Amino acid sequence: MAKTAIALTVNGEAVEALVEPRTLLVHFLREQLNLTGTHIGCDTSHCGACTVDLDGRSVKSCTLFAIQAEGAEIRTIEGMAGADGTLHPLQEGFREMHGLQCGFCTPGMIMRAYRLLQENPRPTEDEIRTGMAGNLCRCTGYQNIVRAIQFAAAKIAGESLQEAAE
Amino acid sequence: MNEISETREAREARLQGLGCKRKRVEDIRFTQGKGSYVDDLKLPGMLFGDFHRSPYGHARVKSIDTSRAKAVPGVLAVLTAADLKPLKLDWMPTLAGDVQAVLAGDKVLFQGQEIAFIVATDRYTAADAADLVEVEYEELPALVDPFKAMTPEAPILREDIKDKTEGAHGKRKHPNHIFTWEVGDREATDLAFRDAEVTIKELISYQRVHPCPLETCQSVAAFDKIKGELTVWGTFQAPHVVRTVAAILSGIPEHKIHVIAPDIGGGFGNKVGVYPGYVCAIVASIVTGRPVKWVEDRIENLSATAFARDYHMTAEIAATKAGKVTGLRVHVLADHGAFDACADPSKWPAGFFNIVTGSYDFPTAHVTVDGVYTNKAPGGVAYRCSFRVTEAAYCIERAMDILARKLGLDPAELRMRNFIRREQFPYHSALGWEYDSGDYHAAMQKALDTVGYQALRAEQKAKQEAFKRGETREVMGIGVSFFTEIVGAGPSKNCDILGIAMFDSAEIRIHPTGAVIARMGTKSQGQSHETTYAQIIASEIGIPADDVMVEEGNTDTAPYGLGTYGSRSTPTAAAATAMACRKIRAKAQMIAAHLLEVHHDDVEFDIDRFRVKGMPERFKTMKDIAWTAYNAPPPGLEPGLEAVSYYDPPNMTYPFGAYICVMDIDLDTGVAKVRRFYALDDCGTRINPMIIEGQVHGGLTEAFAIAMGQEIAYDEIGNVKGASFMDFFLPTAVETPRWETDFTVTPSPHHPIGAKGVGESPNVGGVPAFSNAVNDALAFLGATHIQMPHDAWRIWKAAEALGAQG
Numbered sequence: 001m002a003k004t005a006i007a008l009t010v011n012g013e014a015v016e017a018l019v020e021p022r023t024l025l026v027h028f029l030r031e032q033l034n035l036t037g038t039h040i041g042c043d044t045s046h047c048g049a050c051t052v053d054l055d056g057r058s059v060k061s062c063t064l065f066a067i068q069a070e071g072a073e074i075r076t077i078e079g080m081a082g083a084d085g086t087l088h089p090l091q092e093g094f095r096e097m098h099g100l101q102c103g104f105c106t107p108g109m110i111m112r113a114y115r116l117l118q119e120n121p122r123p124t125e126d127e128i129r130t131g132m133a134g135n136l137c138r139c140t141g142y143q144n145i146v147r148a149i150q151f152a153a154a155k156i157a158g159e160s161l162q163e164a165a166e
Numbered sequence: 167m168n169e170i171s172e173t174r175e176a177r178e179a180r181l182q183g184l185g186c187k188r189k190r191v192e193d194i195r196f197t198q199g200k201g202s203y204v205d206d207l208k209l210p211g212m213l214f215g216d217f218h219r220s221p222y223g224h225a226r227v228k229s230i231d232t233s234r235a236k237a238v239p240g241v242l243a244v245l246t247a248a249d250l251k252p253l254k255l256d257w258m259p260t261l262a263g264d265v266q267a268v269l270a271g272d273k274v275l276f277q278g279q280e281i282a283f284i285v286a287t288d289r290y291t292a293a294d295a296a297d298l299v300e301v302e303y304e305e306l307p308a309l310v311d312p313f314k315a316m317t318p319e320a321p322i323l324r325e326d327i328k329d330k331t332e333g334a335h336g337k338r339k340h341p342n343h344i345f346t347w348e349v350g351d352r353e354a355t356d357l358a359f360r361d362a363e364v365t366i367k368e369l370i371s372y373q374r375v376h377p378c379p380l381e382t383c384q385s386v387a388a389f390d391k392i393k394g395e396l397t398v399w400g401t402f403q404a405p406h407v408v409r410t411v412a413a414i415l416s417g418i419p420e421h422k423i424h425v426i427a428p429d430i431g432g433g434f435g436n437k438v439g440v441y442p443g444y445v446c447a448i449v450a451s452i453v454t455g456r457p458v459k460w461v462e463d464r465i466e467n468l469s470a471t472a473f474a475r476d477y478h479m480t481a482e483i484a485a486t487k488a489g490k491v492t493g494l495r496v497h498v499l500a501d502h503g504a505f506d507a508c509a510d511p512s513k514w515p516a517g518f519f520n521i522v523t524g525s526y527d528f529p530t531a532h533v534t535v536d537g538v539y540t541n542k543a544p545g546g547v548a549y550r551c552s553f554r555v556t557e558a559a560y561c562i563e564r565a566m567d568i569l570a571r572k573l574g575l576d577p578a579e580l581r582m583r584n585f586i587r588r589e590q591f592p593y594h595s596a597l598g599w600e601y602d603s604g605d606y607h608a609a610m611q612k613a614l615d616t617v618g619y620q621a622l623r624a625e626q627k628a629k630q631e632a633f634k635r636g637e638t639r640e641v642m643g644i645g646v647s648f649f650t651e652i653v654g655a656g657p658s659k660n661c662d663i664l665g666i667a668m669f670d671s672a673e674i675r676i677h678p679t680g681a682v683i684a685r686m687g688t689k690s691q692g693q694s695h696e697t698t699y700a701q702i703i704a705s706e707i708g709i710p711a712d713d714v715m716v717e718e719g720n721t722d723t724a725p726y727g728l729g730t731y732g733s734r735s736t737p738t739a740a741a742a743t744a745m746a747c748r749k750i751r752a753k754a755q756m757i758a759a760h761l762l763e764v765h766h767d768d769v770e771f772d773i774d775r776f777r778v779k780g781m782p783e784r785f786k787t788m789k790d791i792a793w794t795a796y797n798a799p800p801p802g803l804e805p806g807l808e809a810v811s812y813y814d815p816p817n818m819t820y821p822f823g824a825y826i827c828v829m830d831i832d833l834d835t836g837v838a839k840v841r842r843f844y845a846l847d848d849c850g851t852r853i854n855p856m857i858i859e860g861q862v863h864g865g866l867t868e869a870f871a872i873a874m875g876q877e878i879a880y881d882e883i884g885n886v887k888g889a890s891f892m893d894f895f896l897p898t899a900v901e902t903p904r905w906e907t908d909f910t911v912t913p914s915p916h917h918p919i920g921a922k923g924v925g926e927s928p929n930v931g932g933v934p935a936f937s938n939a940v941n942d943a944l945a946f947l948g949a950t951h952i953q954m955p956h957d958a959w960r961i962w963k964a965a966e967a968l969g970a971q972g
Contacts, residue, residue, distance in 0.1 A: 022290065036206035037199015039431070041380040042464040046891035049380060077199030087197065095193040098860045102692030103196030104380045104431025110197065129899040136891070138380045138432050139692045141863030142899040 006070045010035070011079030019066040025059075026050040028066035029076060037077035037107045041136070048135030051108035052076045058115040060134070077107035080114070089152040090114055099148030101139035109135050113149045122153055177773045182712065183705030184919065187856035191696045191716075201429040204384040204399055209457040212386070213242060215447050216292035216460075218282040218299035219470070220274035223308040223541040223884015224321065227272055227281070227301060234298040235284055240291040242454050244299065245283040245446060247271035257326075258415060258445055261438075261663055262515065263334025264344070264506035265326070266544060268442045274303070275323055275504035276543050277886050278469040283446035285458060308541040308884035309342065312478065312501035315538035316340040323504060323539045334506075335515040335537075344506050344537035349520045350597050355532035358493025362484030366569050368951045372557050372933075374476040374501065374542070374878045377549040378896065379691070381431025382467040387447040388457035395422045396451075400444060402427040402719075403437040403689055404729025407663055409721045411440055416448065427719035433691035434868070435547035436472050438509040438731050443471075468889035472509070473542070473878055474549030476501035477557040481565040489575050489583050494531040494596070496522055496561060500546070502537050507544035509731070510553040511661040511668060517553025518652045518818075520597035524562035525606050525650045525822060526584040531596040541884040550868050550929040552653040552732040559649045563934030564941070564951060567646075571945055576623070577646045577938070578614055582607060585648075592915075599652060601820045602922075603912050604848070610648055613824035613846045616908060619644075622828060630946045639834045643943025645827035649931035653923045654737025654819045655728075663728065667814070670738030671725035672746045674703060675808035678796040680789035682714040687727010688739040689719045693925055694857045695735060699743050701853055702919060706747030707754070708774035708788045725810055733821070733923035736853070737914075742813035744918035749809035753795070757807075758786045760800035819914045819922035823847040825931045829939040833970050836962030838874065838940060840903035845931070848910045850922035862928045863905050869932025871897050873940075875957040895957070944968060 003018040010033060019028055029035045029052070038061060041047035050061040053075040080088040090110045093099065100106040109132070116123060116131040123131060128146050137145060182188045195201050218235075232244040247269040250256040257265045270281050282299045286292035307321045314320055322328050322341040331338055335345035359365060385400035396418050402408045405427040413420035430437065447460040462471065477500055484493035500516065502508065510517040516535035523531050548554070566584075570577040585606040586593045593601040613619075626642045633641055658667030671687040684703055688695060700714035718724055727739060751771060758776030759766035762784055769776045777785035786794075795807035828842040845862055852858055875895030879887040888894060913920025933954075940956040941949060947968040952960075965971055 020290070027289075030206075031208070034208070035199070036203075037201075039203070039381070040205070041382075041431075042891045044464070044890050044892055046896075047380060047464075081198055091197040094197050095189055098190065098856050100190075100193060100196055101694065101860060101864060102380070102430065102432040103192060103201050104203065106196050107199045129902075133898040133900045136380065136896050136898060138378065138434070138868070138896070139864045140860060141865075141867035141905060142902050143863050143905055144860060145899065 004067050006067055008069050008071060009073045011075055021065065021067055023066045024062055025064040025066045025069055026061035029061060035076050035078050039104055039107060041104065046136065048112060049105050049108040051111045051135060053111055053115055058112050077110060080110060089155040093148040093151035093155065097144050097147040097151050099140060099145045105135060105137045109137065109145060113152065117153055117156065121157065174773060181704040181708065181710050181774060183701050184851065184853055186701060186854065188697055188701055188711060188854055190694050192694060203381055203429050203431055204386060204401055205461050207386050207399055209386065209388060212457040212459055213285050213287060213450070213454060214289040214292045215283050215285050215450055215458050216289065216296045217280045218284065218296045220270060220277060220279040220281055222274055222303055222305055223277045224306040224323070225274050225303040226306060227270060227274060228304055229302045230282060231300040232282060234300065235295040238291060238295040238298065240287040241284060241295045243285040243450060245269065245449060246281070250449065253449065255415065255445060255449060258440065259664070260505055260507040261512065262506040262508040262510065263512060266505035266507055268445045273325065276541050277884050278466065278543060280442040283450060285450045285454060310540060310542070310880045310882055310884055312499050312538050312540055315342040315540055323541060342539045344502055344539060345515045347516045347535040348533070350532035351530050352532045354530040355493050355495050358530050359482065359484045359495065362492055363487045364485045364573060365482060366565065366572050367480065367482040368565065368568050370479045370481055370561050370564050370951060371953050372475045372477045372479070372560050373954055374473050375549060375872050375876045376468050376473050376878050376894065377434035377436035377547065378468060378894065379432030379434055379436050382462045382464060383437060383441055383443065383471050384461040385444045385447050386457055386459045387451040389451040391455055394418065395424065396448065397424040397426065398444070398448060399426045399428055401430050401437045403433045403691060403731050405689055405719055405721050406687060406726050407666060407729060408440060410666060411664070412448070425721040427689045430689065430691035434550045435474060435509065435731055437691065438547055439472055439507055441471050465890050468878065468894055469886045470543050472507065472545035472547045473503065474545065474547050475557060479557065479561040481561050483565055483569050485569055485573065489573050489580050491526055491528055491584050494523055494528045496533045498535040500535055500537040501540050501542065502546050503540055503542040503544040505544035506537060508546035509548065511655050512663055513660065514553060517548065517555065519554040519558045521555055521599060521650065521652045522558035522562050523595050523597055524559065525586060525648050527586045527590070528596045533597060542880055548732055550865055551926045552651055555651055556930045556933060559930045560934050560937070563647045563649065564937060567938050567941060568951060571950070578610065578619060581646065581648050582610060585610070600817055601650065602817055602914050602916055604650065604820060604822050605910065605912050606648065606822060609822065609824045609846055609848055609910050612908065612910060613826055613844060617826050617842065617844050639832060641831050641833060641943045643829040643831060643939035645829065645935040645937065645939025645942055647825045647931050647935035647938055649927070650820055650822045651733070651927055651930050652818050652820055653733035653926065654815055655732050655734055656818055657816060658814045666728065668728045669812050669814040670727040670734065670742055671810065671812045672739055672742035673725045673810040674746045674750060676709070676750065676792045678793050680709055680713060680792040682709055683717065684714055684743065685717045685724040686739040686743065687725050688730040688735040690730060693730060693735060698853045698857060699740065702740055702743050703747055706744055707751055733926045736921045736923040737815055737819045737917060738813055740921060741815060741918050742811040745813055746809040746811035749811065750807055753807060754788065754791045756803060757791045757794050757800060761786045761790065761794055816916050819850065819917060821847065821849045821922040821924060821927050823927055823931050825935040827935040827939040829943060831943045831961060833965045836958035836965065838956065838961060842906065843903050844906045844908065845928060846908040846910065847924060847927050848912050849924035849927065850911065850913045850917065851920035852909065852911065853921055858924050859907050861925045862907050865926060865928025866905050866932045867897060867902050869929045870903060870936060871895055873933045873936035873954055873956055875955045877955050
């Protein structure tokens with residue numbers, strides 16, 4: 001199948017590639033860019049394991065073609081930790097609050113939570129639950145995911161982490 | 167660090183041993199997207215396989231034409247049953263003693279059954295070509311209702327075994343019959359019912375559901391023609407068993423098969439068995455000489471690989487008017503689908519369903535189970551439970567509520583009157599188990615006190631009165647559930663898989679610097695083994711958990727074990743871990759005595775060191791001992807410090823718990839809201855409370871999903887009615903209730919550290935708690951038993967049938 005050239009930014013780096021028009025963004029990220037942190041859990045855009053950040057929005061990368069990302073700025077889980085290896089407060093929060101078990105949904109959860117906190121830096125529990133409703137987890141029952149996001153929100157706001165942990 | 171002045175508390179804390187809320191080791195990679203799941207694997211020249219599947223539930227295959235598929239550029243091979251037959255791989259054995267078609271030959275027996283395996287250079291091309299396989303069918307009448315399976319007019323499904331009157335588990339009564347399993351004392355039970363003052367009888371169905379881990383089943387097979395070696399990476403909960411089965415099936419010697427289970431994105435029983443996809447990927451790799459990846463999509467996962475439950479249980483209880491149970495009789499009709507592919511230990515065709523007497527002191531009981539074939543996907547796996555234990559717990563917990571209602575007794579009170587008493591342990595149940603330990607009354611009382619049970623009942627009564635006066639349309643349900651699990655298969659004397667005894671193992675090696683590598687025969691799919699096994703080692707041999715690396719899943723390096731399912735890792739491999747540690751400690755004691763120049767009876771273990779008895783300032787740390795073990799061992803002692811343990815448990819373990827669910831139901835919409843859910847678990851010794859709590863949250867959420875909406879349903883011609891996330895209920899953060907956890911601790915007397923296992927308890931105890939709450943809410947309107955799943959539509963319908971819809 002004929003390929004189309006695309007140019008985009010992924011985790012701060014300029015990327016140019018040839019893709020089939022039908023190539024899904026998630027397959028492009030995973031197979032062409034080897035960014036395998038973004039996962040695939042369903043075929044119907046429900047599970048959110050493939051969530052990445054695209055031009056300031058959360059998107060399910062299984063629901064976009066790679067060519068639709070032409071010119072876009074994308075951030076994936078691999079772009080969350082600092083260059084020096086410092087974990088993002090969300091990554092830290094998920095570990096501190098035991099917000100993951102098998103880890104399969106975790107990259108999508110963190111990417112969605114990242115955008116949620118950009119939009120609403122101090123969400124209530126209900127706002128977190130609603131804001132995360134596009135991401136499924138089969139292991140945790142969400143309770144500790146909520147706490148992980150609260151932990152991160154507090155840390156980003158420079159508040160006492162003990163409060164968030166309570 | 168000053169090893170002498172440091173307090174005992176500081177030394178204990180540094181170990182992060184048993185009972186510590188240690189943060190997870192696994193999270194470092196998972197939170198950074200650096201897990202390595204099967205689909206992340208990329209090998210040079212790797213091909214992709216995809217299936218062409220049956221659109222029919224039951225049909226004769228008249229011809230298969232693969233020519234158009236083969237003509238697609240990029241397609242290297244298309245396998246059908248005809249290609250597998252000369253290799254004797256068109257059928258494969260199941261774990262339950264049946265056979266399953268790898269690729270359908272003459273007949274398809276369920277919608278979604280595998281017919282052809284297309285191998286291509288990329289997954290898109292394979293999927294394109296899969297659509298181009300042309301199959302000519304003659305549609306046959308489908309058998310969907312298990313209650314019709316053994317009628318004279320039922321279509322015969324399994325023509326391959328239609329004349330076999332003897333199955334893997336005894337006599338077959340009908341060509342669609344798989345087995346009858348019987349346990350207990352029929353005569354004594356009949357007598358109990360004859361003499362009973364009160365009896366109840368109810369058909370309690372547990373619908374077909376699916377474990378549905380977020381990562382589907384997948385594998386990569388790579389056959390090296392030159393070396394004659396096969397490497398398979400896959401989503402395997404039991405990698406060693408997969409290797410043995412692969413060796414038996416393929417004829418490749420077992421040492422030339424390398425099975426590797428990397429990170430697994432949840433299993434819940436879905437990843438125990440061997441699926442056609444694994445076999446086809448292996449064959450395709452041998453045929454093409456290139457690595458072949460197979461990844462099922464979600465619809466394939468829900469419609470073809472390993473469903474759970476589909477148990478239709480007719481339960482009867484005999485009791486006195488005073489509320490003392492005197493007998494239990496259960497008949498189960500078990501719908502196994504097209505092939506019997508249960509993942510139970512081989513001698514247990516209905517798993518451990520005979521735990522169905524639950525937590526109660528039944529003097530006698532009798533159980534029969536009939537397994538039948540239908541035109542549905544095979545499976546019958548233990549979805550986050552030990553083998554058929556959730557079915558059993560649901561059955562008895564519903565039945566006890568129904569009995570309470572009939573007796574006019576409070577359901578909690580009825581349970582209290584019939585619990586096995588603390589002094590009766592070890593307790594021999596009427597159906598043959600030896601319960602190891604328990605204190606049911608204390609656990610139940612704690613649960614009742616914590617939720618303020620009497621006040622809740624008073625509130626419920628007031629609401630019912632208000633409802634009757636027409637002041638509200640909301641009713642309230644209080645679901646009480648008390649479960650006893652049986653986990654940790656198993657003693658090898660009664661548990662094996664295809665003859666492979668169900669022990670488990672640990673191999674622990676302490677390096678000269680005191681850093682540890684530990685390998686086990688189990689395989690985590692989210693259970694946090696890398697974190698928790700290290701905690702056991704830390705407490706047992708006094709080396710900080712952070713200095714212990716735990717590795718599982720590679721059959722070349724890990725000791726042989728039966729894998730992780732049925733909450734068996736803690737009862738088996740964790741026990742093996744403790745036992746291996748104790749071997750190491752015994753040798754360490756000799757070395758310490760040598761270093762301290764005293765007799766080995768004069769030294770004692772103390773947290774992280776051996777010290778001279780009565781002289782705490784004279785000691786050697788485990789670090790000192792490790793160095794000495796390699797570089798200056800005592801005369802006559804071999805160098806090195808390592809041990810292996812294969813642990814065959816003397817008994818299973820019996821975790822238990824008391825769950826209470828408070829639910830408000832709007833009868834105008836049928837919407838049920840969980841107001842409060844309290845879960846008290848007793849899993850014996852608690853290795854990591856944070857992880858236990860997390861597992862309870864997760865298991866309760868799965869239980870909530872099952873009770874309140876999950877179902878893999880079929881229409882009358884065998885079409886799966888909704889096998890995607892459009893239809894299959896997986897609760898989001900919005901629907902999921904808040905969980906409240908609590909515990910008591912009753913250690914297992916036979917487990918080296920007293921631990922019992924916990925991962926599956928919340929599913930086992932949770933489902934009856936939700937269902938009892940729904941039934942309890944509607945009982946005052948006359949409901950006896952409302953079948954699951956309790957989605958809003960069904961609750962509304964049930965209320966309507968009770969005349970509660972205006």
